[in-house]
Amino acid sequence: MNRSRIAPTVIVTLAALYFLVPLVATLEFSMRMVRGTYSLKAYQVVFADPRFQATFSFSVIAALCTIVIGALLVVPTAYWIRLKFPRLRGLVEFITLLPLVVPPIVLVFGYLRIYNSSSWLPFTATIAGTNVLLVFGYAVLSLPYMYRAVDTGMGAIDIRTLTEAAESLGASRRTILMRVILPNVRAAILSGAFLTFAIVIGEFVLASLLNRPAFGPYLQLVGANRAYEPAALAMIAFAITWACMGFLQLFGSGVPGRRLGSTILRFGKRGR
Amino acid sequence: MSFLEISGVRKSFGPTTVVHDFDLSAEKGEFISFLGPSGCGKTTMLRMIAGFETPSQGTIRIDGEDVTHVQPNARRIGMVFQAYALFPNLTIADNVAFGLKVAGRPKAEIATRVEEMLALIKLPHLASRYPYQLSGGQQQRVALARAIAVKPRVLLLDEPLSALDAKIRVSLREEIRSLQRELGITTIFVTHDQEEALSMSDRIVVMSEGRIDQIGNPFEIYNKPRTRFVAGFVGTLSVLEAVATGGTGVRIGEEAIVLSGAPAVQPGTSLSLALRPEAVSLHPSPERINRLAGRIVDVAFLGSVVRMRIATAGGTVLVDSFNDPATPPPQRDTAVTLHFTAAGIYPLEGAGDAPVAAAAA
Known part of the structure; x- marks a missing residue:
């Protein structure tokens, strides 16, 4: 081997071990529920647990609602900022990054102070209200990812000229947003959506402190009381996250003008 | 009365005035070029006719109607941009149909009109392609078809040939001119290329530093230039x-x-x-x-x-x-x-x- 390549190889190997050893160990442990042999018993137990199904579907629905709210909030904002107030872009970007700096625990205590059952806007007085508050909180947590994805997507197409072209053809602002801007940043919205999905599925703090039956608190509960099942759950969570990353890669490479279908086709051809 | 009438238009951005006292009347079907170096205000003047900028002073009338403060989507103008600005998510046919769909025309009428337009620009075989599959010259022809499909009152061309290579530039400018003559559509063409302006225009407006230096037909502009500029x-x-x-x-x-x-x-x-x-x-x-x-x-x-x-x-x-x-x-x-x-x-x-x-x- 070339001498200059020894050091990089060692570093890459060490880094790979650092990531892979715990993963492989967890996988190995998760399959040892039946003594003396490898089996998928722990996974069967997890999938058979009605609480797994209930909490997982709760979180999936919450994630989908978050994605819709996030997209409705972020797409028009990013469009308007780029078109009319380009000077404010730095400020808005900073604001959208705040959820990375302010811990979720601070956010949720703030919510509980402002929206508790004796406040002027008692979100937490009802279960539905608390669910809504939870989804709003998730939308805030996903803001940094959603905004950056969409804003970058808009940077890749000439928003201003496309808007003017559509305007000169008689289109209203709403038509332009729905028929011109949205379809062209669809890939960007999707990559933001997958990140949002991954965040919401594993989120613990908001769901736990608002006392909602989400997947995160369930993971914690099982982890505190069982031996093999948490390992199986961890592997399942990894699989979900990786699937999201995979989709992100798939749609993130979409060039404007190529429909999603053709992106998949292209990907399929490359895979073969 | 003339078809397009621009009187006393001035445009300032803060303390800088980019267009001074612009007066022009164009007859129906006339092809007029705004010629000048970059920064002379020609594009700003065009954008005011389109409605993307509002004049600080003065009025713009199209066919007798004062459009100075009318929104761009209500002016019934067609515009072609230097960067083509085709909608990347739509096919060529859908791009051409966009304005007609927005106007809520019946499906059959849209289909006929799109077919007619694609035949006019000689690209009927590319109807189901996407813009990224076309060359620059083809994209610009589609942009032209999209702009005239809605039968605009005025066609505005903002340096439409600048992004193309030399041969296509010459052939496309002849094509634009003959299309314009055929349809009899009043056209404003912005360019910094004097050869384009001389070869295509009925009249040329030469601009420098936001002012009109001379208005005249190509023969006059070339042979009897009024100013040193x-x-x-x-x-x-x-x-x-x-x-x-x-x-x-x-x-x-x-x-x-x-x-x-x-x-x-x-x-x-x-x-x-x-x-x-x-x-x-x-x-x-x-x-x-x-x-x-x-x-x-x-x-x-x-x-x-x-x-x-x-x-x-x-x-x-x-x-x-x-x-x-x-x-x-x-x-x-x-x-x-x-x-x-x-x-x-x-x-x-x-x-x-x-x-x-x-x-x-």
């Missing part, structure tokens, strides 16, 4: 320094030159004279009454034309002569005599970019 910007030009000697006479160095009219200066004062390269010949003839001695500095063989730079007492003069297969081009450093008519040389007035710089371009 126009003379320098449109076409190639040599400038000679001379001294007035009274009447129509001037002196360049020691040689007496006769102009077709008396210059508006006192005898004894110096003045600048303009000379087009094609107005000068190295061969005498009865009507070329003026003579000027010089020495060839440089010879460039351009194919059909041989361009010479000749040093004279008044400055460097560019001379074009047609290629003659029987005679090789003259050698450098040869002494020659320039012959030109009295009408071929004229005094320049007013300030402007140094025409010598433009002549070198």
